[in-house]
Amino acid sequence: MSTHAKTRDALAIAHHYDVSNEFYALFLDPLMVYTCAYYREPDGTLAQAQADKLELVCRKLRVAPGESLLDIGCGWGSLAIWAAQHHGARAHGVTLSKAQADYAAARISALGLGDRCRVEHLDLRDLPDSARYDKIAAVGVIEHVGIPNYPAFFGRVHAMLKPGGLYLNHGITHGFHWKPTSQTEFLTRHVFPNGELASLTETLVEMERSRFEILDVECLRLHYARTCRHWVERLQAHADEARAIVGERTYRTWLLYLTCSVVAFETSSIGLYQVLLQKHGDRTRGDAPATRETIYRR
Numbered sequence: 001m002s003t004h005a006k007t008r009d010a011l012a013i014a015h016h017y018d019v020s021n022e023f024y025a026l027f028l029d030p031l032m033v034y035t036c037a038y039y040r041e042p043d044g045t046l047a048q049a050q051a052d053k054l055e056l057v058c059r060k061l062r063v064a065p066g067e068s069l070l071d072i073g074c075g076w077g078s079l080a081i082w083a084a085q086h087h088g089a090r091a092h093g094v095t096l097s098k099a100q101a102d103y104a105a106a107r108i109s110a111l112g113l114g115d116r117c118r119v120e121h122l123d124l125r126d127l128p129d130s131a132r133y134d135k136i137a138a139v140g141v142i143e144h145v146g147i148p149n150y151p152a153f154f155g156r157v158h159a160m161l162k163p164g165g166l167y168l169n170h171g172i173t174h175g176f177h178w179k180p181t182s183q184t185e186f187l188t189r190h191v192f193p194n195g196e197l198a199s200l201t202e203t204l205v206e207m208e209r210s211r212f213e214i215l216d217v218e219c220l221r222l223h224y225a226r227t228c229r230h231w232v233e234r235l236q237a238h239a240d241e242a243r244a245i246v247g248e249r250t251y252r253t254w255l256l257y258l259t260c261s262v263v264a265f266e267t268s269s270i271g272l273y274q275v276l277l278q279k280h281g282d283r284t285r286g287d288a289p290a291t292r293e294t295i296y297r298r
């Protein structure tokens with residue numbers, strides 16, 4: 001998987017994300033977050049844990065009123081909307097899925113956030129060269145990038161980040177040396193065409209090569225196991241509606257992939273890390289906070 005042509009990537013994303021917004025709404029939380037949640041409480045609900053995850057990302061990025069935030073791979077707009085609504089950010093989301101962008105635009109309009117939040121159906125690589133942001137997030141996107149493309153991807157993010165800016169990368173990892181197996185073939189053929197996972201170490205090396213300084217790394221692997229378990233339970237609870245919307249084959253394929261994901265996260269076959277970065281040597285806004293306390297304070 002040496003290169004990801006834009007058209008090929010667009011088709012791969014459409015295969016997974018344009019299945020049907022109604023289908024995803026059956027098992028995702030009300031904010032339609034399609035990445036690992038953050039369970040502050042042992043028995044927390046999916047809805048609360050997803051809201052807490054969005055807040056966690058904003059706090060790690062120290063999003064402040066009036067700051068510009070780029071949400072790369074914004075899905076159905078949850079983080080961009082949260083940052084605009086709760087932190088006063090000027091949020092800009094981009095997604096390769098038209099169904100997601102249309103859904104997000106309708107939500108932004110319904111919430112009256114159009115003056116400070118927008119989502120575009122756009123490939124990250126098609127943002128203008130002049131685009132600059134105070135804060136950048138990529139939540140659940142690196143899995144689609146392709147390992148050979150990491151230098152270009154992180155290089156682009158670095159170029160778009162203003163001095164004093166912060167970048168948060170939230171993504172699934174895999175043990176060293178991703179190689180095709182029957183499981184990965186099922187995933188890439190039926191679920192995530194073009195999907196490719198790197199180890200944390202490989203990812204961090206490419207980030208450092210792209211002139212980023214790594215400020216914080218947090219493992220959320222068991223949170224993702226739990227998130228996937230909640231998705232499985234919700235999808236099964238809505239089996240008849242799901243079959244009516246997407247058909248038996250897609251319903252079963254998604255159920256199988258989500259169930260396998262629970263096991264893979266529980267057994268450490270795959271991991272989930274949030275990595276917070278700034279430009280290497282950047283002292284524009286002084287030192288980063290010495291502790292994590294501001295992130296977790298209620």
Ligand SMILES: C[S@@+](CC[C@H](N)C(=O)[O-])C[C@H]1O[C@@H](n2cnc3c(N)ncnc32)[C@H](O)[C@@H]1O
Pocket residue numbers: 009013017032033034035072073074075076078094095096097100122123124125138139140141144
């Ligand atoms: C797993 S979803 C995560 C969505 C969202 N961040 C969330 O947490 O719910 C991955 C997202 O990455 C987007 N994506 C992948 N490659 C992209 C690219 N080159 N440009 C823009 N978006 C991309 C997909 O369209 C999708 O919205």
